[in-house]
Amino acid sequence: MLDFLAAGAAGAAPPGWVQFLPIIGMVLIFWFLIIRPQMKRQKEHQAKIASVKKGDQVVTAGGVLGKVVRVDDDYAELEIAQGVRVKVVKSTIGDIVPVSGKPAND
Template sequence: MDFLISSAHAQDAAAPAGGAMFNLLFIGGMFLLFYLILWRPQAKRAKEHRELVGSLSKGDEVLTSGGILGRITKVSDDYVTVEVSEGVEVNLQKSAIGAALPKGTIKSI
């Protein structure tokens, strides 16, 4: 029966031209895409938030990340005291401040 089946001989497969270079460019492109889409915008937002937190001062009107509007009455190294209503003050971490509002925003609401 062996005479009906011909023997298969393995041939050396030629590597596609530029295969290794394509793989390196593909991986490099993925890193570039990751940098442009994810890392760079996140770093920019973090820098803007650090600048916002660093510039907080007494009398600023702020919006917390929880949605509370208030006026800063006291600032320390890591915490701020925010007056949310007349006579009602809340102590918050500086990182909980989401945005600084223009003066007069609270009165207009």
């Protein structure tokens, strides 16, 4: 009789791959909630950086606000004050700021 119970218990065990379903589920949740939206934001940022042109007002990741004077493949030259120009890596440009009608210090 014990052999019959042991054989019944062994046959009722789920297959080995079923144990991996929770792990696969967690990976899918991370993919759709964290990784995929981050990749989308990164693509949008790269497209925005690629569209930077002379005359745009931009803010860098460090918080420096300036007007684009010259653009290369990897670098952009910003005028942060009258006669003061800095060269920055294009990937550090955080955002293109709409040009306002009046200066911030007036």
